[in-house]
Each structure stands twice: as C-alpha cells, then as structure tokens.
Amino acid sequence: MITTEIVLEFFSNFILILGLMFVFLGMLGILRLPDVYNRLHATTKIGTLGAFGVMLSILMKVGFTPIGVKAITVGLFLLLTAPVAAHMIGRAAHRHGVDLCDISVIDEYDKTYK
C-alpha cells in the first residue's frame, strides 16, 4: 500500500510539472508570436493541456474527495469549452478583417467564404 501511494505521488507531481510547462509555453507564445491566429494557437494549450493536467494532478493527490471531484469537473469543462471558444474567436477575427502576418504563406479560408 505504501508503494502505491509513492508511485501515485510521483506521477501526480510529474503531471503537475507537465501542466505548468504547457502554461509556460503558452505565455511564451502570447509574448513572442507575431499574429492573432498564432497567439490563439499557443494560448489554447493553456486551456486544454495545462489546466487539465493540473486538475488531474490534484485529483491524483486527493483521490475522490469533494476537492478532487470538483477539480476534475473544472478540468473536463475547460477541456470541452476551450477549443469551442478558440474556434469562435478565430472565425470572428478572420471575418472581422484582422490580417495575417507578413510571412504567412496561404489563406484558404479567405477563398471559401468570399
């Protein structure tokens, strides 16, 4: 039994560090990338992988107590809604007329709806 707790603790800390690394990469992207769409591509990783990783880590730390169940509920909700919000804001930005950056190669959505 004590071995199971140590293994679970180790994987919990590992997933927590993995989620924090995705948060760091998203922040790096929101600072450095040149374009609305590139920044959107970076920041959606915070919502899906970063938040879900940290919440899964909390669930593995506390088990199925009220804190753990609510944590995995928040994680699943963010995992479901972050891509929907990212899709809607990207589509709205393109139809609102935000240009792509200068080094973009191709814009296929521009041809489909005009």
Next chain:
Amino acid sequence: MNSLLLDLSLLFMMVAIIPCVYRVIKGPTIPDRVIAVDAMTTVIVVMLGVYSYVQESVFFMDVALVLAIISFVGTVTISKYLDEGVVL
C-alpha cells in the same frame, strides 16, 4: 517537498499573469485582447485549483468552476458580437 512544489507553482502562475496583462494593454486588435483575457482567466482558474488544495478548502474550487463558465460565455458573446454585430 510537496508543499514547496505547490508554492512554487502558485508563484509561477502569478508571474504568468504578466504577459497576459501586457497583451491586453498593447495588443493591436480586439481579438488579441479577448484571447489574452481568456488565457488570464484560465491561469486564474488553475491558480484557484492549486490554492484550494493547499488550503484544503472546497470553496475555492466552486469559484474556479464559476469563473470558467463566465469566461466561456464572455468569449462566445464577444466573438458573436464581432462576427455578426448583434449579441443574440
């Protein structure tokens, strides 16, 4: 060890709010600001989750769930407003 890792993660997420605020202030277009506010809300939700575990209190997790729902509804509303000009 365990508490040190959680404290460092809370400190890291406090630092991670700074790029979002920079992008909200400087961002050239409206979708930039919406994306930055969305990312900042997600970071705050994650911070509330970790803080709920540190304090061993359930109530911060309720705050995190409500904040996540409000962030999603706000982003969808603003993108519909930008796209079609009306909200509903």
